[in-house]
Amino acid sequence: MAGPVLEMRSISKEFPGVKALSEVNLTVAAGEVHAICGENGAGKSTLMKVLSGVYPHGSYEGKILFEGEPCRFRDIRASEQRGIVIIHQELALVPYLSIAENVFLGNEHASRGIISWHRTLTHAAELLRQVGLDESPHTRIADLGVGKQQLVEIAKALAKKVKLLILDEPTAALNDEDSRKLLDLILELKAQGISCIIISHKLNEIARVADSVTILRDGQTIETIAIGSEGISEDRIIRGMVGRDLEHRYPERTPEIGEVAFEVEDWTVRHPIDQQRTVVDGASLSVRRGEIVGIAGLMGAGRTELAMSVFGRSYGRWAAGRVRLHGREIRTRTVPEAIGHGIAYVTEDRKQLGLNLIDDISRNISLSALGKVARNGRVNRHEEAKVAESFRHTMNIKAPTVFTRTGTLSGGNQQKVVLSKWIFAEPEVLILDEPTRGIDIGAKAEIYTVIAELAAQGKAVLVISSELPELLGLCDRIYTMAEGRITGEVARADATQESLMRLMTMSAASSNEQV
Amino acid sequence: MAQTEIIPDSSPKAPQAGPGPSLGGVLARALRGNVRQYGMLVALALIVLLFQIWTDGILLQPLNITNLIQQNGYILILAIGMMIVIIAGHIDLSVGSLAAFVGAAAAVMMVKHHLPWPVAVLGALVIGALAGAWQGFWIAYLGIPSFIVTLAGMLLFRGGTQILLQGQSVAPFPKGFQSISSGFLPEVGPHTNYHNLTVLLGLAVLAVAILQEVRGRRQTAAYGLEVLPLGLFLTKLAVITAAVVAFTMLLASYHGVPIVLLILGALLVGFGYLMRNSIIGRHTYAIGGNEAAAKLSGVKSKRVVFLAFTNMGVLAALAGLVFAARLNAGTPQAGINFELEAIAAAFIGGASASGGVGTVMGAIIGGLVLGVLNNGMSLVGVGTDYQQVIKGLVLLAAVGFDVYNKRRAGS
Numbered sequence: 001m002a003g004p005v006l007e008m009r010s011i012s013k014e015f016p017g018v019k020a021l022s023e024v025n026l027t028v029a030a031g032e033v034h035a036i037c038g039e040n041g042a043g044k045s046t047l048m049k050v051l052s053g054v055y056p057h058g059s060y061e062g063k064i065l066f067e068g069e070p071c072r073f074r075d076i077r078a079s080e081q082r083g084i085v086i087i088h089q090e091l092a093l094v095p096y097l098s099i100a101e102n103v104f105l106g107n108e109h110a111s112r113g114i115i116s117w118h119r120t121l122t123h124a125a126e127l128l129r130q131v132g133l134d135e136s137p138h139t140r141i142a143d144l145g146v147g148k149q150q151l152v153e154i155a156k157a158l159a160k161k162v163k164l165l166i167l168d169e170p171t172a173a174l175n176d177e178d179s180r181k182l183l184d185l186i187l188e189l190k191a192q193g194i195s196c197i198i199i200s201h202k203l204n205e206i207a208r209v210a211d212s213v214t215i216l217r218d219g220q221t222i223e224t225i226a227i228g229s230e231g232i233s234e235d236r237i238i239r240g241m242v243g244r245d246l247e248h249r250y251p252e253r254t255p256e257i258g259e260v261a262f263e264v265e266d267w268t269v270r271h272p273i274d275q276q277r278t279v280v281d282g283a284s285l286s287v288r289r290g291e292i293v294g295i296a297g298l299m300g301a302g303r304t305e306l307a308m309s310v311f312g313r314s315y316g317r318w319a320a321g322r323v324r325l326h327g328r329e330i331r332t333r334t335v336p337e338a339i340g341h342g343i344a345y346v347t348e349d350r351k352q353l354g355l356n357l358i359d360d361i362s363r364n365i366s367l368s369a370l371g372k373v374a375r376n377g378r379v380n381r382h383e384e385a386k387v388a389e390s391f392r393h394t395m396n397i398k399a400p401t402v403f404t405r406t407g408t409l410s411g412g413n414q415q416k417v418v419l420s421k422w423i424f425a426e427p428e429v430l431i432l433d434e435p436t437r438g439i440d441i442g443a444k445a446e447i448y449t450v451i452a453e454l455a456a457q458g459k460a461v462l463v464i465s466s467e468l469p470e471l472l473g474l475c476d477r478i479y480t481m482a483e484g485r486i487t488g489e490v491a492r493a494d495a496t497q498e499s500l501m502r503l504m505t506m507s508a509a510s511s512n513e514q515v
Numbered sequence: 516m517a518q519t520e521i522i523p524d525s526s527p528k529a530p531q532a533g534p535g536p537s538l539g540g541v542l543a544r545a546l547r548g549n550v551r552q553y554g555m556l557v558a559l560a561l562i563v564l565l566f567q568i569w570t571d572g573i574l575l576q577p578l579n580i581t582n583l584i585q586q587n588g589y590i591l592i593l594a595i596g597m598m599i600v601i602i603a604g605h606i607d608l609s610v611g612s613l614a615a616f617v618g619a620a621a622a623v624m625m626v627k628h629h630l631p632w633p634v635a636v637l638g639a640l641v642i643g644a645l646a647g648a649w650q651g652f653w654i655a656y657l658g659i660p661s662f663i664v665t666l667a668g669m670l671l672f673r674g675g676t677q678i679l680l681q682g683q684s685v686a687p688f689p690k691g692f693q694s695i696s697s698g699f700l701p702e703v704g705p706h707t708n709y710h711n712l713t714v715l716l717g718l719a720v721l722a723v724a725i726l727q728e729v730r731g732r733r734q735t736a737a738y739g740l741e742v743l744p745l746g747l748f749l750t751k752l753a754v755i756t757a758a759v760v761a762f763t764m765l766l767a768s769y770h771g772v773p774i775v776l777l778i779l780g781a782l783l784v785g786f787g788y789l790m791r792n793s794i795i796g797r798h799t800y801a802i803g804g805n806e807a808a809a810k811l812s813g814v815k816s817k818r819v820v821f822l823a824f825t826n827m828g829v830l831a832a833l834a835g836l837v838f839a840a841r842l843n844a845g846t847p848q849a850g851i852n853f854e855l856e857a858i859a860a861a862f863i864g865g866a867s868a869s870g871g872v873g874t875v876m877g878a879i880i881g882g883l884v885l886g887v888l889n890n891g892m893s894l895v896g897v898g899t900d901y902q903q904v905i906k907g908l909v910l911l912a913a914v915g916f917d918v919y920n921k922r923r924a925g926s
Contacts, residue, residue, distance in 0.1 A: 352808070356800075370798075385740055386739070
């Protein structure tokens with residue numbers, strides 16, 4: 001085999017306060033399929049954004065060699081001109097344009113700005129044959145399923161004369177049949193001499209198509225393993241992915257666990273647009289008073305979807321399932337109903353879904369329980385400010401006053417405001433979705449302490465997290481999810497990062513029946 | 516690096532003159548939160564001053580002030596409702612047509628069916644509420660963009676007006692109805708050089724305003740929050756007093772307080788209170804600021820949006836009545852471009868195109884900026900062609916200044 005098609009040497013990338021990549025090395029041999037594995041937040045996407053020029057040359061440290069020549073990409077266009085094409089997990093197609101128009105978008109067959117439809121259509125038809133998509137080039141993207149859209153993306157990449165194709169979680173949204181076809185296509189492209197980087201959580205897929213696999217953890221290259229003809233054991237990959245250090249301090253606590261407070265039974269949710277897709281599939285779980293229960297799962301496992309659906313059906317289409325509070329079934333069809341029953345959901349996405357960034361701290365904190373600082377519909381702004389002031393002290397929110405706009409706060413302080421909001425609502429059940437994502441270590445420790453206190457007050461706490469050490473440090477019991485299903489339930493004493501990761505990557509290959 | 520600084524003999528941490536934070540700091544903080552509104556207040560004062568000089572003092576003559584209020588009353592009424600709709604993150608293009616439609620309906624009721632005018636007024640307001648609710652239903656519950664729904668409403672109500680009036684003006688109205696727009700508080704009491712009731716009303720307003728300020732300050736202090744330093748607070752009171760007294764005396768030296776001003780005052784106080792202090796007001800801001808977050812916090816956003824449009828319908832009806840009363844006729848051409856004036860007033864007065872920001876007072880200030888510009892330019896003889904150009908530039912400058920300011924603040 002020829003020399004490497006791509007070499008990335010000592011790539012480091014920093015964001016304010018976070019080191020996303022540190023001295024990462026990646027070498028892809030010409031004509032191979034190279035898999036990249038790692039937990040959420042390990043730096044996989046960041047690395048690919050560096051490679052494709054989303055983060056332009058100069059915004060990172062290190063060297064990129066493509067076909068032996070150093071590269072300094074200013075933007076995606078520059079990398080595409082060299083033949084590096086990235087296909088993101090969220091497909092970037094224009095739904096109301098035809099396949100042919102999409103394939104050549106930004107890369108039109110044209111002379112002096114006038115498109116040649118003849119060349120466009122014949123070339124598109126040829127590319128569609130190449131990727132094995134049996135559709136007319138005139139078909140609108142909106143009329144295609146996700147699997148076929150994925151193929152259009154690949155055709156689009158081929159139109160750009162791709163030499164290195166990067167696929168970010170290509171099968172995450174596909175059913176088994178479409179996944180199989182896609183993986184076959186990748187092998188076929190490989191036979192045509194196109195190299196491929198595939199980011200995936202599905203270890204069985206990696207074992208099937210990849211020639212070698214590089215494992216990232218916490219922004220560092222852990223190892224690159226060549227997959228010989230005898231294949232590779234999934235355990236081998238898992239061992240590399242986990243094993244993050246347990247350096248954070250978790251509060252000491254002696255849990256006083258009471259009776260079962262909150263139960264979800266057989267909860268099933270379908271995708272909001274694509275109703276054929278089941279996003280959460282018959283999930284059941286329970287939380288006791290004073291207990292902290294974790295949900296572990298990789299991207300796309302359905303954790304957030306489950307939580308948001310239970311919380312007033314804020315995501316997707318509810319298909320089946322019941323919620324019980326203290327043994328009695330309750331209705332949580334709308335958010336006010338869920339809040340009324342004492343359920344709180346602290347969202348994963350605090351900027352989009354958690355805060356009103358143009359408003360101040362005090363008004364954000366009071367929003368979900370305005371009635372508590374109001375009489376006869378009149379908000380007592382003094383009382384409100386006093387409440388906010390007390391949260392500013394107890395939660396250690398670093399801001400000059402409670403009238404500071406939340407948009408100007410750091411991530412950790414924003415998260416404390418969101419937490420304050422829900423603590424002020426005095427819920428019995430708290431669902432915390434990635435409560436420490438993107439915040440610094442000091443603030444993390446403070447938030448862990450708050451969570452422990454809430455449990456000590458007898459609240460039922462459900463923590464969704466991508467960081468296994470966090471779950472192991474904080475929770476009394478951990479559920480794992482994969483592909484919308486609860487795949488396991490482990491007591492903290494019995495849980496290890498390896499055992500959890502095994503459950504999190506367990507795919508239910510046999511169960512894709514259409515409902 | 517060696518730094519030369521003058522260290523006082525006493526402790527270097529010696530407090531600055533007087534207790535509490537420095538005057539400049541407090542002022543800066545008070546201003547920073549409301550740059551746009553204070554900015555527009557200052558701009559309004561400058562515009563008034565400019566035209567006062569330019570028109571040789573005609574602008575602030577009692578007669579002209581009264582005219583100004585009566586000419587702009589209906590736009591200001593619309594601006595209040597429009598501000599609320601914009602805060603919720605929507606827009607209403609139909610208000611001019613709806614005002615015309617309601618004016619026409621009232622005209623038909625009074626002139627053709629000889630209904631007593633108070634009944635017609637009540638009926639007109641109900642029609643406005645229904646029209647607003649109709650649009651609110653499509654927007655809030657069916658999720659059709661407000662731009663489209665109210666564009667449709669703009670055509671719908673304009674056509675409805677023409678159908679109702681069959682292309683003709685319907686007039687005249689009873690005296691009582693006309694006085695909604697052209698009436699004044701009655702003359703009572705002994706003959707003085709001033710309008711007695713107006714002076715009394717002015718004093719009452721002043722008393723309430725000062726009482727509110729003092730009470731608010733005491734409460735704020737009682738909750739242990741920061742208050743303006745006493746000196747600054749007294750200055751503020753003095754400014755309020757001077758403004759109220761001057762304005763009262765101006766009006767009192769002519770016919771007194773116009774009825775329109777009473778209506779406007781009531782709306783300003785009522786809606787200002789609603790948006791500042793009520794739960795539903797707070798929810799409106801939350802929806803405009805981040806609808807997804809508001810929903811996940813338990814805000815019933817559909818209901819709030821529905822009510823905002825219903826309210827806009829009522830206010831459009833009120834504006835239509837005031838306008839019809841002023842013309843003393845229901846005409847098919849009434850209310851043309853009112854929606855644009857109202858939207859411009861809201862944006863000049865501090866609304867944000869993406870919602871979540873703005874105050875009722877801001878809408879009034881924005882409306883007054885436009886009104887004074889109109890009036891002042893007419894007085895100095897600027898043609899309506901140039902007036903439009905200038906108003907367009909003012910709108911652009913006001914919003915542009917705000918966007919620039921926000922970007923500089925790094926938000």
